[in-house]
Amino acid sequence: MFTMEKVNKAIARLEKCMINPENAIGDLYTGIDLGTAYTVLTVIDSEGNPVAVTYRFAQVVRDGVVVDFTGATRILRELKAELEEKLNRELEKAAGAFPPDTGNSTVKAHFYVCEGAGFEVINMVDEPTAANNVLNIENGAVVDIGGGTTGIAIIQDGKVVYTADEPTGGTHFSLVIAGARHISFEEAEDFKKRPENQKEVMLMVKPVVQKVASIIKSKIRGYDVKSIYLVGGTCCLEGIEKVIENELHIPTFKPTDPLLVTPLGIALSC
Ligand code: ATP
Numbered sequence: 615m616f617t618m619e620k621v622n623k624a625i626a627r628l629e630k631c632m633i634n635p636e637n638a639i640g641d642l643y644t645g646i647d648l649g650t651a652y653t654v655l656t657v658i659d660s661e662g663n664p665v666a667v668t669y670r671f672a673q674v675v676r677d678g679v680v681v682d683f684t685g686a687t688r689i690l691r692e693l694k695a696e697l698e699e700k701l702n703r704e705l706e707k708a709a710g711a712f713p714p715d716t717g718n719s720t721v722k723a724h725f726y727v728c729e730g731a732g733f734e735v736i737n738m739v740d741e742p743t744a745a746n747n748v749l750n751i752e753n754g755a756v757v758d759i760g761g762g763t764t765g766i767a768i769i770q771d772g773k774v775v776y777t778a779d780e781p782t783g784g785t786h787f788s789l790v791i792a793g794a795r796h797i798s799f800e801e802a803e804d805f806k807k808r809p810e811n812q813k814e815v816m817l818m819v820k821p822v823v824q825k826v827a828s829i830i831k832s833k834i835r836g837y838d839v840k841s842i843y844l845v846g847g848t849c850c851l852e853g854i855e856k857v858i859e860n861e862l863h864i865p866t867f868k869p870t871d872p873l874l875v876t877p878l879g880i881a882l883s884c
Contacts, residue, residue, distance in 0.1 A: 621749055621869045624878060629667065629871060635701045638665050642701070643736075644694075644708040645744070645881025646728050648675050648686055651761025651784060651847060654877040655693045657705065662882055666701055667874065668693050671803075677762045677781050678713035680723040683730075690731035708733035709884045711876070714740050714765050714777030737883050742767030743774050744879035745845045754841040755834055757858075758876060759848035761785050764826050766833045778833045782826055784848035787819045794818050812852035823854055827861035844868035845875040 640660030647654040654669040670693060674686035698705055710728040712721045721738055728735045739747075742756050742765055749756065751769050758765040761784045768776040784806075792802035806815050816823075830842070842864050844855055849872035859866040869875060 618867055618869060621875065624664065624748055625869055625871045625874050629874065635665055635703070638663065638701075641707060642703060642705055643881055643884035644697075644705050644733065645877050645879070645884070646690065646708055646710045646733070647741075647877040647880055648680065648690075648710070648724055648727060649760055649847075650675050650677065650763065652873070653686070653689050653693065654874070655690075655697060656874070656877045656881040657697060657701070658878075658881045658884075664878065664881075666697050667877070668697055669877075675762070678716055678779060679720055680727055683723065683727060686727045687730040690727060690733075694731055694733070706734050707736050707884055709737040709739055709880050710735055711739050711741050711744050711880045711883075713763060713779045714742055714767060714774075715779045739880060739883040740774070740777065741765055741876050741880075742769075742777055744883055745843075745876045746772075746774065747879035747882040748875050749843055749845075749879075751841075751843060754843055755830070755837075755839045756843050756845060757830055757849075758846040759783055759826060759844065759854075760846040761848070764829055765846075766830055768834060768837050768839060770837075776833075776837065780829045780833075782822070782829060783846075786822055787815075787848060787851070790819050790822055791815065807850070809852075815851065816853050816857075819851070820857060823851075823857045824861055827858045830858070831862055839864060842866040845872045847873040849873075 638659035645656045653672045657666040674682040710724045756767045765779045788802040855866045855868045
């Protein structure tokens with residue numbers, strides 16, 4: 615049963631790695647999220663307890679497609695080694711993920727990057743299904759606003775019945791900020807994420823948030839969507855849920871750290 619409290623608890627445990635690695639039960643499983651902006655690794659034990667998380671800003675994937683195979687494999691190897699040192703255990707079994715609505719070749723590319731980094735890939739899952747492993751929504755729409763794209767999944771009776779992925783995400787927010795403030799993309803990325811800048815950022819990017827809302831509106835047309843659940847790093851932006859709710863007139867929820875929902879759900883799909 616969905617409660618935002620349960621979701622927030624799982625994420626808080628993941629962020630603080632409350633489980634001492636020495637208390638991890640059974641085998642460890644790694645969820646691998648190769649994103650447009652971040653590559654995220656999450657580790658759970660055989661009972662689903664979060665054990666560790668690490669991530670790095672890396673532009674090795676664009677619009678869900680691996681554009682730098684060698685770079686992606688290297689970064690993943692490095693993050694794997696970092697976690698193995700921290701946990702003092704080898705990480706073998708893993709699950710990877712792919713954006714909804716992507717072809718077989720994209721799924722294969724994500725698979726080979728994970729395998730090339732030394733993992734035994736036991737599952738590949740689409741991102742909305744992974745997110746719903748954490749949210750456990752019976753009915754509603756999961757909207758994943760990431761770095762490069764916005765993924766939309768409609769859930770009915772606990773099952774994903776429709777998915778769409780559109781190339782608008784946090785990268786576009788940063789481009790708008792860079793233009794408005796005459797700063798580089800990297801500076802805009804940094805500016806956007808600082809808590810003290812959130813109100814100013816929202817003033818600049820509101821039209822892009824409204825565009826995202828109009829994308830959601832067009833994709834959910836024809837479905838009886840009574841609630842929207844936001845995940846993905848871009849939803850960290852303060853007040854984004856209110857703008858989307860105002861545009862769509864549908865109750866809109868987001869967990870405390872929407873960036874970590876999908877990565878945790880990928881690990882849970884192992
Ligand atoms: P995609 O799903 O499109 O492949 P991704 O998996 O890299 O991309 P996420 O990791 O979910 O996407 O989110 C990354 C995006 O979140 C980046 O654009 C980043 O700038 C943005 N982001 C992260 N933290 C914040 C924050 N506090 N405020 C606003 N945006 C943020």
